[in-house]
Amino acid sequence: MKRRSSLHGDALPQGAADTSGYTPGHTPGHTSAYAPTTFAPRLLAWWDVHGRKTLPWQQQRTPYRVWLSEVMLQQTQVSTATPYFLRFTAQFPEVQTLAAAPLDAVLHGWAGLGYYARARNLHAAAQAVVREGAGVFPETLDGLQALPGIGRSTAAAILSLAHDARHTILDGNVKRVLTRWAGLEGFPGLPAVERELWRLAEACTPQGRNADYTQAIMDLGATLCTRARPACALCPLQADCVAYLSQRQAELPTRRPAAKRARRVRRVVVLVAVSQDAVWLEARPAKGIWGGLWSFPEFADLTAAAELHGFASAQPALARVWPTVLHSFTHYDLELVPWVLPVSAPASASASAPRQAASVPPLTGAEPNGRWYPMRRTTAAKTRVGLPAPIERLIEAVADATAAGIFSSDEALGERT
Numbered sequence: 001m002k003r004r005s006s007l008h009g010d011a012l013p014q015g016a017a018d019t020s021g022y023t024p025g026h027t028p029g030h031t032s033a034y035a036p037t038t039f040a041p042r043l044l045a046w047w048d049v050h051g052r053k054t055l056p057w058q059q060q061r062t063p064y065r066v067w068l069s070e071v072m073l074q075q076t077q078v079s080t081a082t083p084y085f086l087r088f089t090a091q092f093p094e095v096q097t098l099a100a101a102p103l104d105a106v107l108h109g110w111a112g113l114g115y116y117a118r119a120r121n122l123h124a125a126a127q128a129v130v131r132e133g134a135g136v137f138p139e140t141l142d143g144l145q146a147l148p149g150i151g152r153s154t155a156a157a158i159l160s161l162a163h164d165a166r167h168t169i170l171d172g173n174v175k176r177v178l179t180r181w182a183g184l185e186g187f188p189g190l191p192a193v194e195r196e197l198w199r200l201a202e203a204c205t206p207q208g209r210n211a212d213y214t215q216a217i218m219d220l221g222a223t224l225c226t227r228a229r230p231a232c233a234l235c236p237l238q239a240d241c242v243a244y245l246s247q248r249q250a251e252l253p254t255r256r257p258a259a260k261r262a263r264r265v266r267r268v269v270v271l272v273a274v275s276q277d278a279v280w281l282e283a284r285p286a287k288g289i290w291g292g293l294w295s296f297p298e299f300a301d302l303t304a305a306a307e308l309h310g311f312a313s314a315q316p317a318l319a320r321v322w323p324t325v326l327h328s329f330t331h332y333d334l335e336l337v338p339w340v341l342p343v344s345a346p347a348s349a350s351a352s353a354p355r356q357a358a359s360v361p362p363l364t365g366a367e368p369n370g371r372w373y374p375m376r377r378t379t380a381a382k383t384r385v386g387l388p389a390p391i392e393r394l395i396e397a398v399a400d401a402t403a404a405g406i407f408s409s410d411e412a413l414g415e416r417t
């Protein structure tokens with residue numbers, strides 16, 4: 001990690017007092033000189049004119065709504081998160097309603113945003129707030145960070161935005177702005193670089209107007225200092241931005257060092273048992289990928305799937321391998337090979353009473369977490385379970401094929417097993 005030093009001196013501007021508590025140490029750079037004096041005022045003046053002030057979570061800025069928005073905006077852009085936020089807060093307007101909701105309903109409200117651990121943590125944290133705080137969020141960094149899924153920056157954002165208290169955030173947008181402005185090199189995920197960024201962020205945080213400042217630096221990162229092609233001509237930090245002055249915007253922040261190993265690929269066969277207008281789903285374990293969501297039974301290969309007993313009523317001649325579904329997770333790629341098999345037993349596809357389908361023999365007789373699930377979106381019961389987005393798309397495709405009569409004729413579509 002090193003900071004470029006040639007563009008600015010180390011000394012504070014004449015007459016300026018460094019009241020930030022930031023100690024520049026031995027590394028030369030301009031940040032200690034400018035941060036406490038002009039960084040925040042310039043940013044706030046820009047935000048007063050150009051900042052975003054009508055986002056849904058900026059209205060009624062309660063800790064609950066700020067927290068929801070911060071979690072949704074992790075890895076997600078404002079335009080994507082906004083409809084989710086509106087739906088989620090309509091369904092769960094208070095922390096109490098979220099805490100009291102079944103996890104399935106929460107996961108369903110989250111479906112499509114990905115990173116489902118965030119939704120599970122939301123639910124668990126809401127229950128902790130209700131149980132331990134009678135519905136009132138902690139008002140300290142430590143108290144908030146003790147809740148599931150709340151890290152240092154999210155805790156600071158909640159206190160800053162909901163209470164206008166002086167706290168410093170360091171999310172992805174802020175890291176990008178600060179690394180460019182200060183010319184800070186090194187991958188921000190490295191502990192030493194991150195420590196330096198926290199010091200810098202603290203130094204830049206003003207004593208007053210904290211909520212506005214927090215929103216301003218997030219807005220600058222999201223709207224001007226974007227990952228690709230930042231709009232430097234419009235930026236209030238341009239005059240002393242190291243990246244701009246040295247035309248190194250594309251190089252900063254430093255990218256993650258190349259991974260040493262090729263990405264892992266995990267290939268599984270999923271059994272898509274179709275009965276009339278329903279498919280058989282099973283709840284996944286609470287921990288792990290798609291934890292707590294509903295998906296198809298998984299098998300290591302086709303042989304293992306074919307050996308599944310309880311399919312006396314199935315029509316194996318109509319079974320077929322569906323096109324492989326590809327999905328990327330952070331650490332590996334998933335290849336789902338759907339093996340679609342019509343079963344002749346009529347399904348009582350009642351999502352409200354999934355285990356009362358007495359006329360339908362369970363697939364193996366041993367799945368305590370299975371249910372027949374109606375395939376069509378219009379079915380009200382469908383709103384009750386959380387589905388991973390790729391599984392939801394697969395169900396739609398199977399529903400279309402079923403409606404087209406594919407499973408009731410001898411015409412082969414796709415590869416027959």
Ligand code: SF4
Pocket residue numbers: 177180181224225226230231232233235236237238241242243244249
């Ligand atoms: S001048 Fe450009 S690179 Fe520097 S902070 Fe502003 S937008 Fe980002």
